Amino acid sequence: MAANEDASCLFCAIISGKIPCHKVYETEHCLAFLDIMPISEGHTQVIPKYHAVTLGDLPDEYLREIGPIVKKVALATGVEQYNIVQNNGKMAFQHVPHVHFHVIPKPNETEGLIVGQQNWPQTKPENDVLAATCAKMRQRL
Numbered sequence: 001m002a003a004n005e006d007a008s009c010l011f012c013a014i015i016s017g018k019i020p021c022h023k024v025y026e027t028e029h030c031l032a033f034l035d036i037m038p039i040s041e042g043h044t045q046v047i048p049k050y051h052a053v054t055l056g057d058l059p060d061e062y063l064r065e066i067g068p069i070v071k072k073v074a075l076a077t078g079v080e081q082y083n084i085v086q087n088n089g090k091m092a093f094q095h096v097p098h099v100h101f102h103v104i105p106k107p108n109e110t111e112g113l114i115v116g117q118q119n120w121p122q123t124k125p126e127n128d129v130l131a132a133t134c135a136k137m138r139q140r141l
């Protein structure tokens with residue numbers, strides 16, 4: 001259960017287990033799980049177990065715990081180059097109103113985040129493909 005839980009929030013539902021996820025890593029205050037529409041293999045969301053819409057609303061104790069987890073997850077992708085993206089507000093491309101840090105591997109020039117492109121080049125892998133990626137990342141933690 002997220003502190004300050006919002007019943008209509010997708011990420012709060014993932015934290016409480018009402019919606020399943022491919023869990024990569026979890027601590028008392030944070031959760032890391034695979035994005036189900038990844039830009040590249042290993043694209044992960046790292047979120048606080050506290051419903052805050054933007055970073056400015058998030059208590060520092062959650063933020064302190066997130067930083068090292070973002071690093072740990074980035075290393076667990078096994079890809080040397082990557083983007084960490086954290087959007088705040090609709091106009092700033094935030095689609096889920098619960099603070100989240102995207103970890104997006106950049107394996108080569110064509111895959112991963114391409115800044116300037118209008119839409120993120122999302123893919124839609126099958127559940128077993130996501131499960132395999134998740135298992136691979138967990139082994140690297």
Ligand SMILES: *[C@@H]1O[C@H](CO)[C@@H](O)[C@H](O)[C@H]1NC(C)=O
Nearest residue numbers: 040041106107108109110111
């Ligand atoms: C880019 O990296 C991905 C993931 O490793 C790979 O599947 C793809 O073939 C690569 N593309 C190029 C052009 O090297």
Ligand SMILES: [Zn+2]
Nearest residue numbers: 009012051098
């Ligand atoms: Zn929430």
